[in-house]
Amino acid sequence: MQELMKTIDSILENPYTYLENLSRSKPIMGYSCTYAPVELIYASGYHPARIIGLANNVSLSDVYLQSYACAVVRTLLEDSLLKKLDFLSAFLFLHTCDSMQRLSDIFRINLNFKQFDLILPVKFSSQTSKDYFLNILNDFKSKLEQDQNIKIGIDSLNKAIQTYNDLKANLLKLYNIKSNNPEALSYSDLSKIVRVSFIMDPVEFINISSQIINKIPQNQYQSSKRLMIIGSICNHSVLFETIENKNAHIVWDDLCTGTRFFDELTQIGDNPLQSIADRFIKRPICPTKHINPQYRLDYLKRKIDEYKINGVIFLFIKFCEPHAFDYPDQKNLLEKIGIPSIMVEIENHNIFDEQTRTRLETFIEMLGE
């Protein structure tokens, strides 16, 4: 297990080196968020890689973006301007928040990537938006076919769906192990495994994650402090360790570097594009998407019951509006049902200050035994 985690750590320490090496055998398409139809990209011959900016200091992007842009867009831009992403053959922007939408323009105007934009519907509730979703996937497929000079058949698409289903199923298995047996695996490691799945060749990842699943001890341990974390991108291993060092366990999350990526599998059948669209609509939505006004509150309540959560930590990237808008009503719901919560603002690096550490430690102590 430790050896396997070492392999994952070494990739995450420098994901761009891993991808650069991979790019020698396969073109790589970077993408901005978990609404990317990775199965379709994979079937077209590209390796889909989710790019989360690594830059610790942002300076070049200040020429293009105001200081009140979130760290996600600023660091992604910074890495691009620093030419750290030159191994990419293409980049796919997904229409989610206003900031990402404008970042796409900044890329198109100032950088030389072969760029695709998938203008997703905002609402997933009506037949019109479902039809539109399918149509844009069809359009994207045509663009990929033209770009790669291939025909993407039903079989190859289903094969790609199967590969990514295996990848997602392994992640779900790991989360279930963590939920049932919180000591078996640290959330810090679990989070790293999810993040490496964005980067690695999927077959290689399925292999390594299957080995991890087999090596995890099966002892049952019931934790009294079962936590859920909510937010967008969160890579903060140190922060997770701080939380779990206090005899608490993160047993579920609502993160786009967590369950929102892999929850729900895609059906294999005669209309794979329809299956991909259906899966995006069925999976837990991010706050930039709409099913009904109550959806995200109902989802939170359901997960609290399902995973017997007794504390919630909101980890919000500074200036991330979609989550900030949902927060007060989520907090009120938690108060109503007697679940303590705390909100912490973070940057998207693995750093946080002493004050945050103290607040988190106090919160966990407050949860009692």
Place this chain on the structure above:
Amino acid sequence: MENKIKSTDKMKKIMKKYYLTAKYAKYFGKKVAWITSGGPVEPLIAMGIIPVYPENHGAMIGASKIGAKLSEYAESLGYSSDICSYVKVDITSSITRQSPIGGLPKPDMLICCNNICGTVQKWYEIQSRKFNVPLFIYDTPFCHVDLDDSAKKYLKAQTKEYISFLESVTKKKLDYDKMQEVGKLSLKAMQKWQAVLDSAINKPSPMTAFDAFIHLALIVTLRGKKVVVDYYETLLKELNDRAKNKIGAVENEKYRLLWDNLPIWYKMRWLSNAFKKHDGALVADTYTQSWCGVVDYFDEERFLETMGEAYARVYLNIGTDKMADSVLKLIDKYSIDGVVLHSNRSCKPYSFGQYDIARIIQKKGIPTLFIEADMTDERKFAQAQVENRIDSFMEVLSQIKG
């Protein structure tokens, strides 16, 4: 704002009547819909539903200089200091009824069109939960380069879905003849509004962007009604008379400026004077042009069919380079000497990309000035710093233009 436009009093009366009608809608047996400022309002007018605009209300709150106070209250409820201040003042006002008009009437439904930002989706979800009323989202795919066929089809289908939603909430059928009539009036109002703004082509300009920000209220709130067309005809006549008699909105107009982004509602007079003391007149802006900029995408005879595409092409729903093209056209049309960009902490889709727009403008030899602020929240306005920046900018402009 120095040489006061006389028609303004008439507009105030129209707006007062409109808000009274909205407040007492139930008494008149009418339903109230809250709608986003760039949303397709015409079907509401055709169905006798009273549209109410929380953004217009937010502007009123901002102009009354209580935006910071109301934002602080929302922040005490857990809303971040970094989110849109229009949302925060609306949330506060809907709880405390604080506002220059004692709060907005309770909605029977919410109509949210995301052609101006993604924020409105979250805002209207919050209010839909609070008021327990149905929400319709009119989803306008973003137009980075152009709208493709899938997007156009989606927009057309949503118009039908929108009508069905309204019919279901009101339990009434849409009268398509009436709809056609409202569509024509709406287009006529947009054309008149464009003519009003174009009066600023005259030198000196008979109006400024600050006047446009005030007179905008009617095209936002009542387009589709005859009273808007009639009012803008009156206003246009007054502006044309002023132009004929060389009455400028700013005495000694020497430098003609363009404003980008929403107004800073609580500093309108101060900003007007800050430029005026340098003989600068803000004669045009990108914001108020949004309510007439897409008129050519409507087909008067097929209003409902073409409505979606037109609304999807508004200024805030297009790519940054296309926005820059629009700005360059305005610079040319209104003989602009310099551009003032309000970097608005509340409005990310309007503000991100401005640095690229500024670079594109500068390449044409037009100087630019950035003012960082917020449209409603006066806590985010550093007056001394802004004043210094304006003074320096005007000095540079005077050196360039002489």
